Amino acid sequence: MDGKEKILAAARKVISKHGSNRATVRAIAEEAGLSTGAIYHYYKNKDDILYDLLDDSLSDSTRIAKGIHQQEGTKTKIKLDVLQKTEERFYKEAENRLQYHFAHEILLGNKDLQGKFQEKYKEWNLRIEEILVNLYGLEDTRLNKALTSWLLGAVDGVILQHLLEVNETSVDDMMEVFQLLLDKGLPQFVAVLNEEE
Amino acid sequence: MDGKEKILAAARKVISKHGSNRATVRAIAEEAGLSTGAIYHYYKNKDDILYDLLDDSLSDSTRIAKGIHQQEGTKTKIKLDVLQKTEERFYKEAENRLQYHFAHEILLGNKDLQGKFQEKYKEWNLRIEEILVNLYGLEDTRLNKALTSWLLGAVDGVILQHLLEVNETSVDDMMEVFQLLLDKGLPQFVAVLNEEE
Amino acid sequence: MDGKEKILAAARKVISKHGSNRATVRAIAEEAGLSTGAIYHYYKNKDDILYDLLDDSLSDSTRIAKGIHQQEGTKTKIKLDVLQKTEERFYKEAENRLQYHFAHEILLGNKDLQGKFQEKYKEWNLRIEEILVNLYGLEDTRLNKALTSWLLGAVDGVILQHLLEVNETSVDDMMEVFQLLLDKGLPQFVAVLNEEE
Amino acid sequence: MDGKEKILAAARKVISKHGSNRATVRAIAEEAGLSTGAIYHYYKNKDDILYDLLDDSLSDSTRIAKGIHQQEGTKTKIKLDVLQKTEERFYKEAENRLQYHFAHEILLGNKDLQGKFQEKYKEWNLRIEEILVNLYGLEDTRLNKALTSWLLGAVDGVILQHLLEVNETSVDDMMEVFQLLLDKGLPQFVAVLNEEE
DNA sequence: TATGAATGAGGTTTCATTCAT
DNA sequence: AATGAATGAAACCTCATTCAT
The missing domain is CATH 1.10.357 (Tetracycline Repressor; domain 2)
Structure with missing residues (x-):
């Protein structure tokens, strides 16, 4: 599973567990086992993650x-x-x-x-x-x-x-x-x- | 129109114009022609406004x-x-x-x-x-x-x-x-x- | 009991009940059965109340x-x-x-x-x-x-x-x-x- | 000196200079040479800083x-x-x-x-x-x-x-x-x- | 005298985003 | 690729004080 997929899976999990309001970049990064900074290597911004999702x-x-x-x-x-x-x-x-x-x-x-x-x-x-x-x-x-x-x-x-x-x-x-x-x-x-x- | 009604009307307007996420206390206060502090004269907190609504x-x-x-x-x-x-x-x-x-x-x-x-x-x-x-x-x-x-x-x-x-x-x-x-x-x-x- | 006394008694009560942090002018006024504005007829500011106290x-x-x-x-x-x-x-x-x-x-x-x-x-x-x-x-x-x-x-x-x-x-x-x-x-x-x- | 230590030192300094009431997060952050937001990178909230202290x-x-x-x-x-x-x-x-x-x-x-x-x-x-x-x-x-x-x-x-x-x-x-x-x-x-x- | 609506500065906290390493 | 410290804007909220009535 490459970076983007890992991030998407993490985002899905975070949203379904805690609702979309708690789906902060930090929470997604943690769930994905990445740092917040790393997220921005794969996605320009948070919205783009959600679009992909x-x-x-x-x-x-x-x-x-x-x-x-x-x-x-x-x-x-x-x-x-x-x-x-x-x-x-x-x-x-x-x-x-x-x-x-x-x-x-x-x-x-x-x-x-x-x-x-x-x-x-x-x-x-x-x-x-x-x-x-x-x-x-x-x-x-x-x-x-x-x-x-x-x-x-x-x-x-x-x-x-x-x-x-x-x-x-x-x-x-x-x-x-x-x-x-x-x-x-x-x-x-x-x-x-x-x-x- | 008394304070609470004015605030409720403003909140309704803000929400229908910009959606609920943009319905900040500041925005509601501005729409109502009040300071943010004044809102708290009428309502204990933001949730109470929305509950009333x-x-x-x-x-x-x-x-x-x-x-x-x-x-x-x-x-x-x-x-x-x-x-x-x-x-x-x-x-x-x-x-x-x-x-x-x-x-x-x-x-x-x-x-x-x-x-x-x-x-x-x-x-x-x-x-x-x-x-x-x-x-x-x-x-x-x-x-x-x-x-x-x-x-x-x-x-x-x-x-x-x-x-x-x-x-x-x-x-x-x-x-x-x-x-x-x-x-x-x-x-x-x-x-x-x-x-x- | 005149104004000042009433206010002092109220302040004493509020402080001993809820601690000094909760001794807001509003709380004192309520306890004294006055409006917040009325307090300022008797005292220039909050500190003066506490001084008297x-x-x-x-x-x-x-x-x-x-x-x-x-x-x-x-x-x-x-x-x-x-x-x-x-x-x-x-x-x-x-x-x-x-x-x-x-x-x-x-x-x-x-x-x-x-x-x-x-x-x-x-x-x-x-x-x-x-x-x-x-x-x-x-x-x-x-x-x-x-x-x-x-x-x-x-x-x-x-x-x-x-x-x-x-x-x-x-x-x-x-x-x-x-x-x-x-x-x-x-x-x-x-x-x-x-x-x- | 790492982040937490820097913050604790700043808090100690602010408190001894201006007293605990003036020990606002802003003041501590300034003293530590950080933004207020940075404080929350190290501490969940203000109380936790004081507890550590x-x-x-x-x-x-x-x-x-x-x-x-x-x-x-x-x-x-x-x-x-x-x-x-x-x-x-x-x-x-x-x-x-x-x-x-x-x-x-x-x-x-x-x-x-x-x-x-x-x-x-x-x-x-x-x-x-x-x-x-x-x-x-x-x-x-x-x-x-x-x-x-x-x-x-x-x-x-x-x-x-x-x-x-x-x-x-x-x-x-x-x-x-x-x-x-x-x-x-x-x-x-x-x-x-x-x-x- | 008295009211209470209103102000506005300042408090804590959150979070998307950036950037030196 | 990756880290995580740091930023800064903006969120909610508190409260002493003022002022038209």
Whole structure:
């Protein structure tokens, strides 16, 4: 593991352990077994570390999204895959924390990050749309993007509830409703949308 | 406008303009036309200002939630009300930013705040459940709380997308899908849930 | 009780309760049931309050010292009186704290206070000398002032030990040794001093 | 001289020049030729600097106390040693100021410091007792600790008088009386105590 | 007399970043 | 490559004092 990787791993660990506010350069350096000065041999500044971290995290998500699509299976298999990947997200605390750390950064005015997020959201929406087309025959309606945004938002919102520990419902119950949505809710709702046009 | 109100207004303004990290005591004081010392005449410390802000914001939300329920109208009227309140949330930037600021604080380990959020989420879930019962005849199923959590999460997640400016879909389109959900999606999905038991 | 008295009483209470560091003008004002502004009608500044307080405290001590001397009694009676007044000092926590508060102020460079303390120490040394003359026939030796300073210092030092709670010995034991000093130690030691000349 | 030592030396200097209240981090940093931030490279916070200073000062005192005892000399030599160390204490202004600074801190409620002082006082009392046993044949009486506390208190009290500059008597005169006490006062007074039992 | 809002200097602390070694 | 001492700006907070009312 070379310098940059070591630093990224350390940053990930520090953020998921102590939150992004405690992710000082010094803390990252210590976790990486380096001096603070050494950090600056690999990265121009702290933000660059976080950018790299985000890139990793985002390309991870994209890989998953792509993974779902590339599965050439029956509809049942795809649905199972979606279910599984979604459930896994509940348990990826480090990644989730990281994601919300970056969201926070954007809220503070970081335009670079915002650009990256915009791209990624566009891509995720696209993936979800493809899945909806494959699974439920969603047509090319005016409201496609709104639907995928709601679905994406729902997962994000619910993940946040779990991170914050403000949702008393078990992950199992949450997933059961999600499965019902995939099995019985969405087929009908996609039909509604298709008719609208 | 007395001291505390002036400070709260200034804090709200600073947060919605520059984000919560730039909401320093100095910045708030300047915005309020006060010296930093004067702030401490009214508030013991910075956190107390933000807590007050949160309380305002949360009790606002609760007031809205209660407002919807207490409307003794036809189902159509209740639905209209829900739609309107939801749409309004998209435009309350200061409040929304504040909410995510506090979410961030909780992720950093603030247990007090977590307690407040837990309470509020419980209450909101209850309100949503009541509405679902009234509008769609939702019965007392095992998965009620999971459903309301998903709905609450969806709105939160979508609001975050708009704050982050990562959602290219217009608020109008988002609301149109939401209306379809209320009109045609939820009636059917609630029926699915009722049958499950 | 007029303004100044009320303020002095409040200051005394605050200092003995929370120590001199917490004796802020605001705290004193609150304890006195006044606003901070009102304090400045009675006193030019905070130091003046403390000066007055010191004057009170010092004249108290002096009154005691004088009281001992003015007692026209047998030597036994005077000794009993000295013993009693000394023992009482152990229990006057507020006054003792106050005294050490002012000592601290002097160490910080307050020259006015120093002048007052110098005067008082001179006076106390004089009183002690008178008592030694009366009780033990101390003559006018070159070392009289050194002896009285040691005696005065011993009491001050031991009082401080008790304030700090670093002296495990009971007040009773301390007083028993003090009594032995008065009864058997000093008569002989004064004789030693008288012979030295 | 490394960082910590430089800082401790600076702190000692600032305290003896301007008193403990003016011993701000800024002042210490300036005296040490450092920026304020640099201080925190070596010490977690200001208190830790002062604790280190106290430890130094206390272990110094203890070393002296032990030094006296370990001298295997004639009684005359031990007495000379005690006299010399005591006289030296009069001139260690920085250490003395420091001691009273910490006493003040204890009066403000610092329990940690109190614990350290309690330990040290216990130890010093023990040393003094040993010396009294060696020099004057003090037996194991009930009042031993009271006697040592008085002696310790006397020195502390007299040192304070000199710090406060309220004692007009010269150090020479004070020491002369102290010598008489060691030579003629204590032998007789210890005999009194031994008989008491 | 009395209030209490307001000031402003100065306190401790944090931390990204630089730089001599 | 690497160290870690050092910087300096900026954060929160305290408090004696002033002043319009």
